[in-house]
Each structure stands twice: as C-alpha cells, then as structure tokens.
Amino acid sequence: xxxxxxxxxxxxxxxxxxxxxxxxxxxxxxxxxxxxxxxxxxxxxxxxxxxxxxxxxxxxxxxxxxxxxxxxxxxxxxxxxxxxxxxxxxxxxxxxxxxxxxxxxxxxxxxxxxxxxxxxxxxxxxxxxxxxxxxxxxxxxxxxxxxxxxxxxxxxxxxxxxxxxxxxxxxxxxxxxxxxxxxxxxxxxxxxxxxxxxxxxxxxxxxxxxxxxxxxxxxxxxxxxxxxxxxxxxxxxxxxxxxxxxxxxxxxxxxxxxxxxxxxxxxxxxxxxxxxxxxxxxxxxxxxxxxxxxxxxxxxxxxxxxxxxxxxxxxxxxxxxxxxxxxxxxxxxxxxxxxxxxxxxxxxxxxxxxxxxxxxxxxxxxxxxxxxxxxxxxxxxxxxxxxxxxxxxxxxxxxxxx
Numbered sequence: 001x002x003x004x005x006x007x008x009x010x011x012x013x014x015x016x017x018x019x020x021x022x023x024x025x026x027x028x029x030x031x032x033x034x035x036x037x038x039x040x041x042x043x044x045x046x047x048x049x050x051x052x053x054x055x056x057x058x059x060x061x062x063x064x065x066x067x068x069x070x071x072x073x074x075x076x077x078x079x080x081x082x083x084x085x086x087x088x089x090x091x092x093x094x095x096x097x098x099x100x101x102x103x104x105x106x107x108x109x110x111x112x113x114x115x116x117x118x119x120x121x122x123x124x125x126x127x128x129x130x131x132x133x134x135x136x137x138x139x140x141x142x143x144x145x146x147x148x149x150x151x152x153x154x155x156x157x158x159x160x161x162x163x164x165x166x167x168x169x170x171x172x173x174x175x176x177x178x179x180x181x182x183x184x185x186x187x188x189x190x191x192x193x194x195x196x197x198x199x200x201x202x203x204x205x206x207x208x209x210x211x212x213x214x215x216x217x218x219x220x221x222x223x224x225x226x227x228x229x230x231x232x233x234x235x236x237x238x239x240x241x242x243x244x245x246x247x248x249x250x251x252x253x254x255x256x257x258x259x260x261x262x263x264x265x266x267x268x269x270x271x272x273x274x275x276x277x278x279x280x281x282x283x284x285x286x287x288x289x290x291x292x293x294x295x296x297x298x299x300x301x302x303x304x305x306x307x308x309x310x311x312x313x314x315x316x317x318x319x320x321x322x323x324x325x326x327x328x329x330x331x332x333x334x335x336x337x338x339x340x341x342x343x344x345x346x347x348x349x350x351x352x353x354x355x356x357x358x359x360x361x362x363x364x365x366x367x368x369x370x371x372x373x374x375x376x377x378x379x380x381x382x383x384x385x386x387x388x389x390x391x392x393x394x395x396x397x398x399x400x401x402x
Contacts, residue, residue: 009288010040010301017286024197031265034257038235039292043082044090045237046080047229048109048118048154051096051140054230055124056202059164061093063202063219065244067210079112080336089240096120096142103138104138104146117150119237120229123158127168127199129178134180136187143191155259156194158184159225162201167218173199198225226250251362255293259354262289266350286350290357297361309357312367313374352378 017025049057062069067085084090094110105113121142123392139156147153160176162168164230168176177199184194198221205216230242230250242250262285286304294309295301356374359365365373 007040009284009291013281013284013288014200016284017026020281028265033261033294034235038239038254038257039295040322041236042239044082045120045229045233045234046092046094046241047116048094048096048113048117048121048142050096050121050142051124051126051158052126053163056127056163057093057124059202060124060159060161060200063164063200063204063207064222066208066212066246067226067252070114071089079108080116085244089243091240091244099122100136104141106173106232107141113146114149117152118154119162119233120157121154125176125180126157127160127162127173128199134183134274136183136190136386140187140190146284147191155192156184157225157228158188158194158197160197162197162199162203162220164203166201167203168201170220173220191355194198195228198228200225215380223247230254239296240255242296246298248362251296252358254296255354255358255362257291258289258296258367259351259358261355262286263348263351282350286353289350289354293354293357294361299361309360313353313356313371348395349378354375 008270017028020028043103048294058069059084065083065085065088069083069085076308078095080092080094081091083093094109096113097103097210098104098106099172122140143153158180160173160180160308162173162176179198181197184190184197200221202217202222203216203218208211225239226245226247227249230238230246230247233241236360238254240253241247266282266285287303287310290306290309291301291303294305299305355377356370358374360367360370
C-alpha cells in the first residue's frame with residue numbers, strides 16, 4: 001500500500017499553509033510535527049535477533065504478520081534482510097544469534113551492526129527448552145558492540161517461543177515465560193532494563209491463498225508481542241510494524257496521535273480572523289487525516305475511499321459540506337467570540353471525524369455506529385470550550401485536546 005495519496009495531500013496542505021499569515025504558519029507546522037515523524041519520515045524498523053538459534057524466527061514472523069513467509073525469512077548469517085508482506089509493509093531483520101558458543105557475535109552480524117544500529121533487539125528462547133536459564137552473555141556482547149559503534153542502547157524484548165509443531169498448554173507457556181523473566185531479572189549488567197518477558201505460540205496453518213486455517217490456528221500471545229514491539233520502536237519505525245502485525249491497540253494509538261495533531265492545527269486555523277479563506281486548508285487537513293487513518297489500518301488509503309467515508313457520514317464534498325463550513329466561517333464576522341466559536345467547531349468537528357474513522361477502519365464498527373460516534377463526539381467536544389496552548393506558548397480559544 002503506497003503512501004503516495006497521503007504525501008500528495010500533505011504537499012497540497014503545505015502549499016495552502018504557505019498562504020496563511022506568517023505568524024500563524026510556524027505554530028501550525030509545529031502541531032503537524034508528530035504526524036510528519038509517523039508518516040513522512042517512516043522507514044522499515046530494524047530488528048536484531050538474539051538468543052537461541054533453535055527458536056524458529058520465520059514461524060514467529062509468519063504467525064505475527066498473519067501470512068506465510070519463507071523458512072529463511074530471518075536471513076541467518078546474511079546481514080540485514082527484508083521481511084515483508086505486499087501491501088502491508090516490511091521490516092529489516094538481522095539474525096545475530098551465535099552458531100557456536102565460542103562465537104558470541106558472528107562476523108556477518110558485526111559488519112551489519114557496524115553499518116546500522118538496530119531499533120530493537122528481540123531475544124528468542126524456545127519454550128520447550130531445558131529448565132536451565134539461558135546464557136545472556138551473547139546479548140551483552142551485541143549490546144556493547146552497538147553502544148561502541150553508535151552510542152545507543154536499543155530496547156530488548158525477551159520472548160519465549162513455542163514452535164509451529166508445538167501446542168503447549170497456557171500453563172506451560174506461562175511457566176516458560178516466568179523462567180525467561182527470572183533469567184533477565186538476574187542480569188543487571190546489560191546496560192538497561194528489558195521489557196517484561198512475553199510468551200507466544202506460533203502454530204498455525206495457512207491455506208494456499210495465504211489465509212489462516214481457523215481449524216489449525218493455535219496461536220497465542222501475539223497481540224501482546226505486536227503492541228510491545230510497536231511501543232518500543234522509534235516514531236519513524238512504528239508504522240510498518242503496526243500495519244504488518246495488525247496490532248489494533250498500537251494502530252489506535254498512532255491514529256490518535258494523528259487526530260490530535262490535525263485537530264490542534266485545525267483549531268488554530270479556525271480561530272483566525274480570516275473568514276472563508278481557511279475552508280480549503282481545513283478540508284485538506286481532514287481529508288489527509290482520514291487517508292492517514294485508513295493507511296494505519298492497512299486499508300485502501302486514497303482520497304476516493306476517504307470521500308466515500310465522508311459521504312457515508314453525511315458530509316458530502318459538495319453543497320452540504322460547503323454550507324456547514326460557510327456557516328462556521330461566517331461567525332468570524334462577529335468580533336471576539338466569533339473567532340473562538342469558529343476554532344471550536346473546527347477542532348471539535350475534526351476530532352469527531354477522526355474518532356469515527358478510527359472506530360470504522362481500525363476497530364471494525366459499522367458505518368451506522370460510526371455515524372453515531374461522529375455525532376456524539378462532535379457534540380461533546382463543542383459543548384466543552386476550553387483554552388489550549390500551542391507548543392510555542394501561544395493561545396487559541398478552542399477546546400483542550402485530550
């Protein structure tokens with residue numbers, strides 16, 4: 001799925017912002033900075049694998065990304081390798097697990113880590129291993145090597161993995177997780193804390209068309225892993241992981257960041273004494289926001305899909321929407337509170353629109369319920385006028401965006 005429609009809308013928006021008064025351009029662009037980090041500067045995340053080579057990384061990523069991947073997808077011994085699903089995104093994986101105990105960090109891994117630092121280290125341990133705790137010395141070597149080369153310490157996510165042929169009970173899986181947690185809890189010399197240990201089961205069979213066979217699907221713990229990975233990645237690397245893994249909690253968080261950013265910018269624009277002239281900018285902001293929410297969900301992100309969503313909410317691009325926007329803009333002709341009311345409507349309406357889009361495209365609610373959410377959120381927001389501050393300290397008489 002290309003980001004081109006979103007980029008096109010953003011470029012259009014930038015040209016429109018250039019036409020605003022100079023003093024307003026800077027705070028609006030600053031409000032849009034989180035969105036730029038998430039969307040315009042996005043790149044595939046870099047994940048280094050550490051731990052036991054016996055843990056099936058390809059099966060883990062197949063189960064996590066809900067689609068079959070080649071058995072050598074992790075690319076052991078071959079430097080950074082791309083793991084992707086068409087239309088969803090990609091990640092870059094470096095299998096840095098040692099092939100022998102006397103080689104804690106393979107030569108290929110040293111070369112790859114010298115060129116690029118990982119965003120995250122995923123420690124893998126088979127759940128069916130012995131009761132002895134794993135040796136974390138190779139992990140310490142990897143982290144120290146990365147720190148020496150790049151002066152960074154990537155977060156570590158420890159995971160115990162039940163392979164594709166294993167079907168452990170919940171109790172067995174949790175016992176393996178507790179063993180791994182204990183092993184990491186005893187090592188305070190790793191240069192920083194690891195996340196809570198997780199346990200996953202990867203057993204699933206995929207049909208020839210790539211869809212999972214429900215009767216052979218015994219996966220467990222993958223939602224928690226997906227949301228943890230997205231949470232630990234830097235902003236510019238979150239999006240592909242959220243789309244690939246279908247991490248709904250993470251997708252909602254990303255969408256909320258986008259909505260807050262756009263609503264704050266919309267409120268700032270709407271509060272300015274420029275009657276009617278802000279309408280194209282507000283509409284461009286709202287269309288771009290909807291396209292962005294659709295993209296986060298993994299759906300067909302383009303202006304046509306966004307237009308259908310507007311129409312289903314009863315907000316046509318034609319006369320109906322124009323009438324409402326003109327009515328909102330006309331209150332600016334009244335000094336003082338006119339601008340405040342206009343900004344409030346702009347921010348509240350944009351927030352409600354974004355929440356309805358999140359509910360429909362990410363949470364999977366029907367359009368009838370999305371319409372109710374839109375009306376309720378818009379009414380709630382516009383009924384609670386508050387003064388909020390832009391990041392540069394300037395004030396705008398709209399509501400506080402939670």
